[in-house]
Every structure is written in C-alpha cells, then in structure tokens.
Amino acid sequence: MFARPDNLALLTDLYELTMAACYFEYNMFTKATFSLFIRKYPPNRRYFVSAGLDDVLTFLENLKFSKEDLDYLENTKLFSPDFLHYLSNLRFTGDVFAIPEGRIFFKDEPILEVTAPIIEAQLVEPLIINTINFQVSIATKASRCLYAAKGRKLVDFSLRRTHGTDAALKVARASYIAGFMGTSNVLAGRLYNIPTFGTMAHSFILSFDKELSAFRAFSKVFPENTVLLIDTYDTITGAYKAAAVGKEMRERGLKLKGVRLDSGDTPSLSRQVRKVLNESGLNDVSIFVSGGFDEYKIAEVIEKGAEIDAFGVGTKMGVSADAPYTDIAYKLVKYNNRPVLKLSAGKETLVDEKQIYRFVENGRLKKDVIALRHEPIEEGEPILQPVMRGGKRVSPPDSLEEIRERFFEEFLKLDEELKELEPKKEFPIELSPGLRKLQERVTYRILEKELGES
Amino acid sequence: MFARPDNLALLTDLYELTMAACYFEYNMFTKATFSLFIRKYPPNRRYFVSAGLDDVLTFLENLKFSKEDLDYLENTKLFSPDFLHYLSNLRFTGDVFAIPEGRIFFKDEPILEVTAPIIEAQLVEPLIINTINFQVSIATKASRCLYAAKGRKLVDFSLRRTHGTDAALKVARASYIAGFMGTSNVLAGRLYNIPTFGTMAHSFILSFDKELSAFRAFSKVFPENTVLLIDTYDTITGAYKAAAVGKEMRERGLKLKGVRLDSGDTPSLSRQVRKVLNESGLNDVSIFVSGGFDEYKIAEVIEKGAEIDAFGVGTKMGVSADAPYTDIAYKLVKYNNRPVLKLSAGKETLVDEKQIYRFVENGRLKKDVIALRHEPIEEGEPILQPVMRGGKRVSPPDSLEEIRERFFEEFLKLDEELKELEPKKEFPIELSPGLRKLQERVTYRILEKELGES
Numbered sequence: 003m004f005a006r007p008d009n010l011a012l013l014t015d016l017y018e019l020t021m022a023a024c025y026f027e028y029n030m031f032t033k034a035t036f037s038l039f040i041r042k043y044p045p046n047r048r049y050f051v052s053a054g055l056d057d058v059l060t061f062l063e064n065l066k067f068s069k070e071d072l073d074y075l076e077n078t079k080l081f082s083p084d085f086l087h088y089l090s091n092l093r094f095t096g097d098v099f100a101i102p103e104g105r106i107f108f109k110d111e112p113i114l115e116v117t118a119p120i121i122e123a124q125l126v127e128p129l130i131i132n133t134i135n136f137q138v139s140i141a142t143k144a145s146r147c148l149y150a151a152k153g154r155k156l157v158d159f160s161l162r163r164t165h166g167t168d169a170a171l172k173v174a175r176a177s178y179i180a181g182f183m184g185t186s187n188v189l190a191g192r193l194y195n196i197p198t199f200g201t202m203a204h205s206f207i208l209s210f211d212k213e214l215s216a217f218r219a220f221s222k223v224f225p226e227n228t229v230l231l232i233d234t235y236d237t238i239t240g241a242y243k244a245a246a247v248g249k250e251m252r253e254r255g256l257k258l259k260g261v262r263l264d265s266g267d268t269p270s271l272s273r274q275v276r277k278v279l280n281e282s283g284l285n286d287v288s289i290f291v292s293g294g295f296d297e298y299k300i301a302e303v304i305e306k307g308a309e310i311d312a313f314g315v316g317t318k319m320g321v322s323a324d325a326p327y328t329d330i331a332y333k334l335v336k337y338n339n340r341p342v343l344k345l346s347a348g349k350e351t352l353v354d355e356k357q358i359y360r361f362v363e364n365g366r367l368k369k370d371v372i373a374l375r376h377e378p379i380e381e382g383e384p385i386l387q388p389v390m391r392g393g394k395r396v397s398p399p400d401s402l403e404e405i406r407e408r409f410f411e412e413f414l415k416l417d418e419e420l421k422e423l424e425p426k427k428e429f430p431i432e433l434s435p436g437l438r439k440l441q442e443r444v445t446y447r448i449l450e451k452e453l454g455e456s
Numbered sequence: 457m458f459a460r461p462d463n464l465a466l467l468t469d470l471y472e473l474t475m476a477a478c479y480f481e482y483n484m485f486t487k488a489t490f491s492l493f494i495r496k497y498p499p500n501r502r503y504f505v506s507a508g509l510d511d512v513l514t515f516l517e518n519l520k521f522s523k524e525d526l527d528y529l530e531n532t533k534l535f536s537p538d539f540l541h542y543l544s545n546l547r548f549t550g551d552v553f554a555i556p557e558g559r560i561f562f563k564d565e566p567i568l569e570v571t572a573p574i575i576e577a578q579l580v581e582p583l584i585i586n587t588i589n590f591q592v593s594i595a596t597k598a599s600r601c602l603y604a605a606k607g608r609k610l611v612d613f614s615l616r617r618t619h620g621t622d623a624a625l626k627v628a629r630a631s632y633i634a635g636f637m638g639t640s641n642v643l644a645g646r647l648y649n650i651p652t653f654g655t656m657a658h659s660f661i662l663s664f665d666k667e668l669s670a671f672r673a674f675s676k677v678f679p680e681n682t683v684l685l686i687d688t689y690d691t692i693t694g695a696y697k698a699a700a701v702g703k704e705m706r707e708r709g710l711k712l713k714g715v716r717l718d719s720g721d722t723p724s725l726s727r728q729v730r731k732v733l734n735e736s737g738l739n740d741v742s743i744f745v746s747g748g749f750d751e752y753k754i755a756e757v758i759e760k761g762a763e764i765d766a767f768g769v770g771t772k773m774g775v776s777a778d779a780p781y782t783d784i785a786y787k788l789v790k791y792n793n794r795p796v797l798k799l800s801a802g803k804e805t806l807v808d809e810k811q812i813y814r815f816v817e818n819g820r821l822k823k824d825v826i827a828l829r830h831e832p833i834e835e836g837e838p839i840l841q842p843v844m845r846g847g848k849r850v851s852p853p854d855s856l857e858e859i860r861e862r863f864f865e866e867f868l869k870l871d872e873e874l875k876e877l878e879p880k881k882e883f884p885i886e887l888s889p890g891l892r893k894l895q896e897r898v899t900y901r902i903l904e905k906e907l908g909e910s
Contacts, residue, residue, distance in 0.1 A: 075642075
C-alpha cells in the first residue's frame with residue numbers, strides 16, 4: 003500500500019523516544035503546548051497556503067505502536083520493559099488548534115498548536131512537521147503558478163519527479179487546493195476524487211509506423227478525449243497532421259479536443275500551431291503545453307505572447323524547486339502552565355498558546371495580530387480553530403471542494419504586491435500587547451536564571 | 457501503513473492507461489524496450505550514485521490492479537469492459553537490465569532497460585522514474601556530504617523536512633548506501649536495519665527547571681548513550697554544565713558520549729567547547745553539530761577550523777536542496793525489434809538495447825563506453841546486469857551492507873576532480889562504433905519518413 007497515515011508511530015526521531023523514556027522515568031506526564039510556525043519566508047514568498055492538516059489529524063487519531071514496533075524497540079536495548087509497556091498503551095489524547103486548510107497565513111504565525119501530556123506532544127513532532135512543511139510548500143508553489151497563468155488552466159503532471167510515492171499523492175491534492183484543475187495521477191484521482199487528465203506520450207507515436215497513424219488510432223478509441231502530442235518529430239509538421247485528423251473528426255461529427263507541445267520555443271511554436279489550426283477552421287481546438295513549466299516560465303511565455311490554453315506543470319512545482327523546504331519549527335511554548343522559550347541564536351520562539359486575528363478592509367487582507375489565545379482582542383477574525391479535543395476530531399474532515407473554495411475566496415483578498423513572483427513588500431503582522439509583555443518577561447526570567455547560574 | 461510498493465498499480469499517469477487502451481484495441485502486444493537515463497548533470501554534479509532498484513523490482517513483481525482500482529477506472533467511463541477485464545489479469549512479465557545499487561554512473565548512460573509487451577512497459581513508467589530519480593538524487597547528494605566531511609561521521613536527520621513519509625524512509629536508506637553511519641528515523645531503522653542515533657531536543661531542556669537538571673536526568677536514564685544539547689540558552693555556559701555532568705559521570709565510572717551544538721557560529725563555538733571539555737579532561741567527549749548542514753556548509757566549517765566529530769545532516773540533504781530533481785527520462789528505444797527514437801528539440805535518445813562497459817586503469821575509473829547490448833566489446837566491465845526475467849527477480853535482493861560496500865569501493869576509484877563540490881571536469885563517455893552507426897541510420901530514416909511525408 004501507499005502512504006496511509008495510520009501506522010506511522012515509529013516514523014519519529016530516536017530522540018523523541020529517548021526523551022519520552024526520561025519523562026516516563028521522572029513521572030513527567032504534565033501537559034505541554036507545542037507551536038508550529040515558519041520562521042522566515044523562502045525565496046520570493048510572502049505568504050503561505052495552509053495544507054496538510056487533514057493528514058496530521060488522521061495520524062494523531064490513529065497513533066499506536068504495533069507489536070513489530072515494540073519488538074524492534076525492545077531489541078535496541080535502550081528502553082526499560084516498563085516504558086515499552088507504557089508505549090504499548092499510548093494513544094494521542096491531546097487538543098489541537100489549527101489554521102484550516104486552504105487559508106492564507108504568514109511567517110511567525112502559529113499554524114497549529116498541540117496541547118497534550120509532554121510525551122505525546124513530543125513524539126508526534128517529526129510527522130507533524132514533515133506533513134505541514136511539505137504540503138504548505140507545494141500548495142504555496144501551486145498558488146504562484148495559478149497567479150502567473152492569469153486564468154489559463156493548470157494540471158499537475160509531477161508524479162514522475164516527486165520525492166517518492168507519498169509525495170506524488172500529496173502534490174496532486176495540495177495543487178488542487180491551490181487552484182489546479184486536476185492531475186495526471188490516477189491514484190490521486192481515485193483517493194481524493196480529483197479530476198484526471200492525459201492522453202498520449204511520445205512512445206505512443208513511436209510505436210506506430212507513422213505519426214499520422216498514431217493520431218488516427220487514438221482519435222478512434224477516444225473520440226471524446228483526443229489531445230494529440232505533436233512534437234515527436236517536428237512540431238509544425240505535427241500540427242498539420244493534427245489539423246488533418248481534426249478535420250476528419252469534424253466530418254464524422256466529432257471534435258478534436260486539443261494538441262500538446264512538450265519541447266521547443268513555446269511562444270513562437272504555439273503561435274504557429276494556432277495559425278495552422280485556425281486555417282483549418284479548428285479555432286476551438288485547445289493548445290496544451292508541458293515541459294519544465296513553473297510560475298516563472300509560465301509568466302515568461304505569456305509575456306512573450308504564447309497562445310496557450312492550458313499548462314501541464316510537473317517537476318518544478320512537484321518538488322517546489324526554488325524553495326523545496328521552509329524554515330518550519332515545532333517548539334515548546336508552555337509547560338506545566340508555565341510559558342517557556344529557547345534563546346538559541348537566531349531561533350527565538352513566541353511563548354504560550356496563541357491566536358491569530360485577521361483584519362480585512364474593503365475586501366482586502368489588511369493585517370494580522372498574533373495574540374495570547376485567551377487575551378481579549380475586540381476586532382479581527384480568529385484564524386486558529388479548535389480541530390481536536392481529547393484526541394478526537396471536533397468535526398468531520400472538510401471536503402476538498404470546501405478547502406479549495408476557501409483558498410479561492412481568501413487568495414482573491416490578498417494584495418497583488420504579495421503575489422508577485424518576486425515580491426518586495428511584506429504583509430503587516432503585529433504582536434498583541436499581552437503577547438509582547440509576556441515575551442519580555444519570560445526572556446528576562448530565563449536570562450536571569452540560566453545565564454546567571456553557573 | 458507507510459509507503460510499500462505492493463499496491464501502486466494506479467500510481468501512474470492517466471495517459472499510460474489511455475495509450476494502453478489503444479494498444480489493446482489495436483492488438484498491439486508487441487515487445488518494446490524502454491531505457492531510463494539522465495540527460496544532463498544537475499548543478500555541481502559530475503556523477504550519480506545508483507539507488508532505488510530494489511523498490512522498482514518489488515513494485516514490478518507486485519503489479520496488480522485491485523478491485524477498487526478497476527471500479528474507479530470503470531467509473532471514469534473512459535475504458536471498455538474488455539480492456540478493464542484485460543487489466544484485471546495484467547501482471548508484469550518483462551525483463552529488466554539495470555545498474556546495481558551503490559554503483560557510480562554518468563549522464564546518458566542507461567540506468568535500467570525494461571523489455572516487455574508495450575502496455576506493461578509503458579504503465580510502469582511513472583513509478584520507475586519517480587523511484588530512481590529521487591533515490592539517485594539523494595544518494596548522490598549524500599555522497600557529496602561524505603566527501604566534504606573528510607572522514608568525520610554523518611547521520612541522517614532529515615525526517616521532518618523530507619517530502620512526505622515515503623521520502624523519509626528512502627532518504628534514510630539512500631544516504632546510508634552513500635556512506636552515512638545511520639539515521640534518526642526509527643521506522644527506517646526498523647525496516648532497513650540501519651543504525652539509529654539521537655538523544656535530546658531543546659524542548660527537553662525547557663521542560664526541566666534548569667538546564668543542568670535536564671542534563672543530569674538524561675545521563676541517569678541513558679548512562680551509555682548521553683549526548684547533551686548545549687545551545688538552548690548559551691552554548692558556552694551549556695558546555696560548562698555539560699563538563700560538570702561529564703565529570704560526575706566519570707566519578708560514577710561512566711562516560712559522557714558527546715555534546716551537540718545546533719545553532720550559532722560553528723567554527724568558533726566548537727573550538728571554545730572543545731577547550732572547555734578538554735580543560736575538564738573530557739578530551740574523548742565527541743562534538744556533534746546539526747542545523748542547516750549540507751556538503752557546502754560542512755566544507756566551510758572544516759575549512760574554518762571547526763572541531764567537529766560528527767554532523768547531523770538534515771533538510772538540505774533530505775530534499776537535495778540545490779538539485780531536487782534530475783533531467784531523467786524513460787524512452788522507447790526499440791519496438792517490434794525495430795530501433796526507434798524521438799527527435800524532439802534538445803531531447804534526443806540513444807536507440808536500442810544497450811550495455812555500459814567500464815574501463816579502470818591503475819585503480820581509477822578511466823572511461824565508459826555505451827554500446828549496443830549484443831555488440832562485441834572486448835574489454836571493460838559490463839555494468840548493466842540482468843535483474844529480472846519474465847517478471848521475476850533473477851536473484852534475491854542485495855543486502856544493504858553489500859550495496860554500501862559496493863559504493864565505498866567504487867567511490868574510492870572516482871577521480872577527486874569529479875567529486876569536488878564545484879567540479880569542472882567531466883568523466884569521459886564514448887559511444888561504441890555499433891551504437892553510433894545505428895543512431896545515424898535511425899535518425900536518417902525518421903527524417904526521411906516523417907518529415908518528408910505530408
């Protein structure tokens with residue numbers, strides 16, 4: 003089976019288990035709150051798209067060490083029988099507040115906060131970070147492609163170059179959230195009910211005697227769904243052959259859906275192909291392009307006057323090539339009702355449980371205020387929602403269509419200056435008076451206690 | 457469950473299935489050979505490390521459409537009942553030649569060649585590319601870290617930033633092949649029998665009243681395996697506290713294993729920490745560093761005189777940040793015993809079934825010759841091995857230790873100039889006389905037939 007987040011208890015770092023063993027030996031079952039946030043923007047990003055929460059909640063609901071897991075841990079000889087027995091009964095019993103999938107958020111903002119006995123909250127760190135970091139990176143990258151395409155359609159073509167099988171599925175889902183119309187990935191289509199697209203590859207052309215025979219054969223088997231790949235030998239020659247097939251189909255009362263270009267100088271070739279098709283009265287046959295597209299190349303070919311109806315976007319979106327990771331962190335912010343933080347150089351954390359308040363003016367996102375969770379803030383929309391209590395989801399999962407609608411709605415309200423491919427401006431984020439005061443007090447207390455002692 | 461390559465039949469692009477439906481309708485069950493190769497070197501790479509073959513073979517051995525898969529395909533209304541019936545019985549029955557895992561290879565060289573009825577050979581394309589592209593990228597990146605570390609130890613810390621759960625496991629395995637000593641990833645430890653490492657995080661320190669209490673608590677629970685994280689508040693203050701604990705442990709007849717730094721100016725801090733430890737006679741306590749390391753940062757801190765025994769290498773290795781994909785392709789090279797190729801601009805393919813011959817001189821890799829598979833070449837070691845016949849593995853999987861040994865042995869023979877972090881030279885690759893002649897003949901034939909016709 004492919005990656006399903008229901009037996010991943012051991013997909014954690016060894017130190018989570020050694021720390022857990024210490025907490026266990028010292029009877030430290032106290033509640034802790036961890037906060038997940040991104041410290042800074044990756045290159046050319048000034049916002050993020052929330053994605054991955056559903057997988058995190060499924061993982062937490064199903065957390066359980068299997069017999070094989072426990073046998074393996076026993077064989078490492080690191081852990082006591084008492085601790086292993088404790089692990090055999092461990093389930094996630096905590097509370098989670100989170101930004102719903104599809105919403106826009108910004109750096110330093112808590113994406114998700116987990117409150118649970120420290121062992122539980124700590125063990126799930128690697129998988130929570132892994133899930134959110136990746137899916138946010140992809141949804142954000144996909145939204146940039148959407149912006150660059152200016153209304154043209156986008157399809158996820160990344161399956162063959164994503165980092166493994168789990169990534170292939172998650173990219174299809176995350177890019178669909180952020181406005182793609184579908185994917186080439188059939189399993190993603192089945193699992194997430196995402197529309198799938200695709201017709202033929204170069205090898206199909208090569209396996210027939212002649213390019214024209216391949217075109218005709220395909221149009222006969224899939225009369226409703228023929229997109230002809232025309233660049234196997236020469237794009238313009240291919241376009242004339244496609245036009246011939248398009249006319250034959252028209253005579254049979256059918257319609258050629260499109261042609262695809264996968265190489266060469268897109269702006270010039272696409273204009274020539276458009277002309278060839280139009281000369282045969284095939285003005286409604288779409289031109290589809292693929293091959294190395296991302297937001298930068300999409301913007302470039304549109305700028306150069308390419309005549310394109312839809313883009314297949316693969317590798318560079320599927321690995322978020324110019325920003326394949328974020329500076330994301332999952333940090334202890336409260337322990338035993340005491341706000342805590344670490345001072346490691348350049349890696350400071352905002353203390354305590356928090357909430358984000360969003361201010362909208364004239365239909366535009368204006369600013370966010372990060373506040374203490376229970377601090378009275380009069381205006382603004384609270385963004386973090388309670389999504390899990392006592393280890394159970396508070397409500398059923400959002401449908402993918404709801405999430406996608408949520409994204410479209412909020413993305414429209416985001417300033418163009420923040421969506422530009424090389425943005426200069428940053429979205430204004432303020433800290434509330436309560437959070438600022440507490441942050442100062444805790445920093446002072448630590449400096450006094452830890453750096454004063456010897 | 458995590459990603460297991462045994463029910464991934466539908467993890468393919470839709471066009472593979474629409475092409476298959478056409479082949480089926482036209483009774484095209486003829487044998488085809490597809491060749492997998494990398495067209496050009498990613499930035500700063502001049503060689504690749506083979507990895508991923510075992511997963512490919514497991515996938516091929518288990519290829520089978522489930523009832524759920526077939527029901528989904530039926531619901532798309534794209535496919536005929538006859539074709540779906542055919543798919544329900546489809547298994548992979550082909551032959552595979554491949555470069556064994558752990559070996560070095562170069563651009564344009566066939567990594568793997570699949571010969572099978574065209575429908576089978578075509579359907580498995582996306583997963584074969586996905587698997588090899590990713591694992592080769594990671595093994596190659598890891599080998600660059602190994603080279604940069606000049607004998608210091610390396611541990612995979614990438615779990616939290618890999619692209620999903622499958623990637624996390626594959627990175628642990630691929631980096632172990634390429635010389636890492638182990639991983640923090642416990643599930644990878646269990647599944648692949650890779651050594652695991654790790655002790656504590658900043659949150660552990662924060663959950664105790666004082667840093668010193670946290671250090672002491674850990675050393676009591678794990679007396680044989682204590683590596684103290686010393687940068688939560690201030691690295692040098694932390695080093696003095698670690699030295700105190702180290703001396704206490706020595707008095708109890710124990711030994712502090714190491715300290716870890718995760719932030720700040722590594723060269724200067726590591727030298728100061730070394731001094732603090734040595735002043736307490738703790739010269740044998742290792743210094744472990746983590747935080748943003750890759751081959752470039754490893755080389756930089758060593759160059760600046762950092763005193764480091766081992767590196768935790770995470771994010772940038774786990775996503776191969778400076779080269780998160782390769783220009784890999786899986787192309788039809790032979791169909792119905794006829795060599796074929798496509799001429800798409802900048803994307804030419806080497807025709808027919810091939811073999812690589814490697815020439816070694818004075819213990820150094822000297823050159824490779826790419827030849828037709830059955831062309832008589834007198835010298836050189838043939839690199840591609842038959843690994844699957846009739847859909848079954850020819851021999852049991854290589855053990856991970858064998859693969860790792862194979863890597864070490866060949867990596868030693870590779871010229872330093874090709875291993876440099878910014879290499880200038882390329883490894884000499886020649887085409888055999890037979891391959892060159894056939895390539896010209898097929899190109900000429902296509903130009904004549906496809907571009908001459910109208």
